[in-house]
Amino acid sequence: xxxxxxxxxxxxxxxxxxxxxxxxxxxxxxxxxxxxxxxxxxxxxxxxxxxxxxxxxxxxxxxxxxxxxxxxxxxxxxxxxxxxxxxxxxxxxxxxxxxxxxxxxxxxxxxxxxxxxxxxxxxxxxxxxxxxxxxxxxxxxxxxxxxxxxxxxxxxxxxxxxxxxxxxxxxxxxxxxxxxxxxxxxxxxxxxxxxxxxxxxxxxxxxxxxxxxxxxxxxxxxxxxxxxxxxxxxxxxxxxxxxxxxxxxxxxxxxxxxxxxxxxxxxxxxxxxxxxxxxxxxxxxxxxxxxxxxxxxxxxxxxxxxxxxxxxxxxx
Amino acid sequence: xxxxxxxxxxxxxxxxxxxxxxxxxxxxxxxxxxxxxxxxxxxxxxxxxxxxxxxxxxxxxxxxxxxxxxxxxxxxxxxxxxxxxxxxxxxxxxxxxxxxxxxxxxxxxxxxxxxxxxxxxxxxxxxxxxxxxxxxxxxxxxxxxxxxxxxxxxxxxxxxxxxxxxxxxxxxxxxxxxxxxxxxxxxxxxxxxxxxxxxxxxxxxxxxxxxxxxxxxxxxxxxxxxxxxxxxxxxxxxxxxxxxxxxxxxxxxxxxxxxxxxxxxxxxxxxxxxxxxxxxxxxxxxxxxxxxxxxxxxxxxxxxxxxxxxxxxxxxxxxxxxxxxxxxxxxxxxxxxxxxxxxxxxxxxxxxxxxxxxxxxxxxxxxxxxxxxxxxxxxxxxxxxxxxxxxxxxxxxxxxxxxxxxxxxxxxxxxxxxxxxxxxxxxxxxxxxxxxxxxxxxxxxxxxxxxxxxxxxxxxxxxxxxxxxxxxxxxxxxxxxx
Numbered sequence: 001x002x003x004x005x006x007x008x009x010x011x012x013x014x015x016x017x018x019x020x021x022x023x024x025x026x027x028x029x030x031x032x033x034x035x036x037x038x039x040x041x042x043x044x045x046x047x048x049x050x051x052x053x054x055x056x057x058x059x060x061x062x063x064x065x066x067x068x069x070x071x072x073x074x075x076x077x078x079x080x081x082x083x084x085x086x087x088x089x090x091x092x093x094x095x096x097x098x099x100x101x102x103x104x105x106x107x108x109x110x111x112x113x114x115x116x117x118x119x120x121x122x123x124x125x126x127x128x129x130x131x132x133x134x135x136x137x138x139x140x141x142x143x144x145x146x147x148x149x150x151x152x153x154x155x156x157x158x159x160x161x162x163x164x165x166x167x168x169x170x171x172x173x174x175x176x177x178x179x180x181x182x183x184x185x186x187x188x189x190x191x192x193x194x195x196x197x198x199x200x201x202x203x204x205x206x207x208x209x210x211x212x213x214x215x216x217x218x219x220x221x222x223x224x225x226x227x228x229x230x231x232x233x234x235x236x237x238x239x240x241x242x243x244x245x246x247x248x249x250x251x252x253x254x255x256x257x258x259x260x261x262x263x264x265x266x267x268x269x270x271x272x273x274x275x276x277x278x279x280x281x282x283x284x285x286x287x288x289x290x291x292x293x294x295x296x297x298x299x300x301x302x303x304x305x306x307x308x309x310x311x312x313x314x315x316x
Numbered sequence: 317x318x319x320x321x322x323x324x325x326x327x328x329x330x331x332x333x334x335x336x337x338x339x340x341x342x343x344x345x346x347x348x349x350x351x352x353x354x355x356x357x358x359x360x361x362x363x364x365x366x367x368x369x370x371x372x373x374x375x376x377x378x379x380x381x382x383x384x385x386x387x388x389x390x391x392x393x394x395x396x397x398x399x400x401x402x403x404x405x406x407x408x409x410x411x412x413x414x415x416x417x418x419x420x421x422x423x424x425x426x427x428x429x430x431x432x433x434x435x436x437x438x439x440x441x442x443x444x445x446x447x448x449x450x451x452x453x454x455x456x457x458x459x460x461x462x463x464x465x466x467x468x469x470x471x472x473x474x475x476x477x478x479x480x481x482x483x484x485x486x487x488x489x490x491x492x493x494x495x496x497x498x499x500x501x502x503x504x505x506x507x508x509x510x511x512x513x514x515x516x517x518x519x520x521x522x523x524x525x526x527x528x529x530x531x532x533x534x535x536x537x538x539x540x541x542x543x544x545x546x547x548x549x550x551x552x553x554x555x556x557x558x559x560x561x562x563x564x565x566x567x568x569x570x571x572x573x574x575x576x577x578x579x580x581x582x583x584x585x586x587x588x589x590x591x592x593x594x595x596x597x598x599x600x601x602x603x604x605x606x607x608x609x610x611x612x613x614x615x616x617x618x619x620x621x622x623x624x625x626x627x628x629x630x631x632x633x634x635x636x637x638x639x640x641x642x643x644x645x646x647x648x649x650x651x652x653x654x655x656x657x658x659x660x661x662x663x664x665x666x667x668x669x670x671x672x673x674x675x676x677x678x679x680x681x682x683x684x685x686x687x688x689x690x691x692x693x694x695x696x697x698x699x700x701x702x703x704x705x706x707x708x709x710x711x712x713x714x715x716x717x718x719x720x721x722x723x724x725x726x727x728x729x730x731x732x733x734x735x736x737x738x739x740x741x742x743x744x745x746x747x748x749x750x751x752x753x754x755x756x757x758x759x760x761x762x763x764x765x766x767x768x769x770x771x772x773x774x775x776x777x778x779x780x781x782x783x784x785x786x787x788x789x790x791x792x793x794x795x796x797x798x
Binding site: 062063082144147148149150151168169170171172173174177255256257258259260261262263273274276277278279280281282 | 423599748751759
């Protein structure tokens with residue numbers, strides 16, 4: 001009897017051990033698997049970001065620090081008309097890009113989900129997503145040809161359709177350069193935004209659509225009464241991504257304008273690049289980077305707050 | 317000992333043997349600019365590789381690692397800066413001499429002592445065999461010398477710039493640029509071409525480096541030529557160069573003492589000449605052309621009658637579908653600029669070229685400086701560099717005893733002109749000033765700001781640059797404190 005109860009006890013203990021091993025695996029495996037990512041993020045994202053706050057207070061030249069400057073880099077930054085013009089340009093460029101990219105991607109998504117055939121929808125999804133594999137630098141180089149002052153594609157097109165008087169050096173004038181680089185990628189069907197919107201629209205419950213139809217919704221009314229409110233989360237998610245990418249943009253300047261003419265296409269991102277890699281003034285670059293981080297954080301905070309304020313999402 | 321134990325021991329021994337080098341090798345990393353561009357210039361790269369192989373054969377304990385050319389100069393500067401920041405810069409690296417001379421001296425090794433020593437690879441009795449420095453052209457050495465009196469580089473070649481012209485297009489419109497007597501004639505030709513719907517001169521202009529800067533060098537020299545020699549500092553005087561280019565220190569001192577100022581009437585002449593050129597001669601949209609290759613393509617596609625390019629472009633222009641000629645800026649008459657003193661224009665060329673090599677300071681820390689210098693001496697020995705120069709048409713070698721390739725000889729006449737008094741804006745003071753200069757001039761040339769607005773901001777940019785440079789060079793530039 002006692003040997004029987006002993007073996008039961010042993011069996012229970014082993015089961016507990018097995019359970020507890022499984023328990024610990026379940027508990028710690030995600031940590032173990034995420035650890036390399038965490039280490040990578042800390043080393044390559046968080047440490048540089050937080051160290052930039054420190055370096056922004058110094059005259060770091062990329063190799064050594066000779067003086068602690070306090071807030072002098074920030075004073076220089078906000079006394080520099082180039083940086084201030086850059087902030088203004090960033091606001092204009094980012095606003096235009098956010099509105100245009102969201103509007104066109106949303107419209108495209110609406111058109112695509114209006115097809116009943118799954119095959120046709122898939123076809124259009126592929127059409128809009130394939131351009132995502134083209135490197136952005138190639139896109140900007142291509143648009144350099146489009147905007148070229150002599151026989152550029154845009155000017156040639158205008159001449160061909162009898163609008164020769166509208167032809168101009170699009171990137172060679174302060175009046176048009178910023179709007180021209182904001183126009184790059186026309187008709188602005190961003191693959192990511194398009195996919196997010198299509199997925200969200202496809203996820204709207206059928207009974208909501210049916211209820212709308214019973215209430216006599218037309219197509220346009222449905223977009224405003226159902227689709228946009230239900231896609232609020234997706235719209236804000238894409239808006240945040242686009243704003244952050246707008247704040248950090250340097251490709252148009254690097255490939256097309258170098259920030260000119262004058263300061264027409266200067267942006268804080270380009271300012272950081274030039275200060276660090278051309279002037280070797282990493283302290284000033286860090287200060288500009290800190291301002292960019294601050295702008296991005298403030299915008300993200302208010303956007304995310306708006307996102308949850310009275311929101312109703314698909315699936316809720 | 318069991319079989320498995322013996323096998324284990326044998327394997328471990330083999331692994332250890334394989335891991336041990338036959339002899340301790342010293343590795344030298346070298347960024348030799350376009351001399352090693354295997355993808356874009358395999359012929360020239362092959363010559364450089366041959367030299368490396370020959371050197372390594374003579375020095376089996378040395379391994380020369382060539383770093384492939386980075387085509388975009390801004391990308392290269394970003395790469396080099398990142399390497400410096402990481403403490404992982406190559407032993408030998410290329411740098412524009414004026415840019416290096418506007419940096420603090422502690423990233424690069426001063427080569428003075430090495431230059432005074434013999435080059436063991438120079439043929440006995442030939443320049444360089446007693447002192448390495450003798451194998452380099454004196455005017456080049458004078459120009460590349462840093463503000464602290466040191467040489468941080470050896471420069472192996474020279475470039476020139478000038479007009480390439482579409483002779484078919486010009487002759488069809490009755491234009492002959494060889495008849496230009498002065499700047500005014502050039503402006504008249506530009507007007508004539510414009511009236512016929514032809515874009516006269518192709519240059520591009522950005523806030524960074526651009527070909528416009530070469531024209532700016534000529535114009536500013538023409539406007540201030542009569543006073544520039546009075547800005548020379550005695551310590552840089554060179555009996556071989558009664559007229560020479562000012563270095564950043566001399567220009568900074570002239571700014572500090574108000575000798576170069578926006579209040580000077582010469583500055584008004586400079587602005588007037590610049591505006592005349594922008595309004596009449598430069599290709600429409602010059603401020604919207606982002607880079608050199610686009611400009612080259614515009615000339616190739618006959619969208620401009622003339623284009624201002626470098627001697628290095630000559631080989632690429634051999635297959636254009638029209639007759640290509642060459643030319644240069646005419647001199648300034650007293651009518652054009654009352655301050656002009658020469659009856660010629662000014663050459664925009666010099667040692668800011670593909671062969672400008674220095675040793676990074678880290679080389680001394682690594683203990684590889686002697687070997688890196690030895691390789692540079694081998695590379696620049698006339699009999700060796702001649703092989704490279706022969707494969708590098710479009711550049712004019714500046715090592716004694718090395719003949720220029722045929723293409724480059726077309727620029728030898730230009731090379732006789734007096735040199736520009738000031739270098740490109742990005743090299744006049746510091747990089748920040750250069751960018752600011754270009755930005756302001758871009759707005760002025762496009763008519764987006766007037767002369768008064770430009771002057772106001774330009775003087776501030778000058779003063780700020782001089783203040784920064786005085787701080788950077790406070791030990792050497794004693795006049796700053798006066």
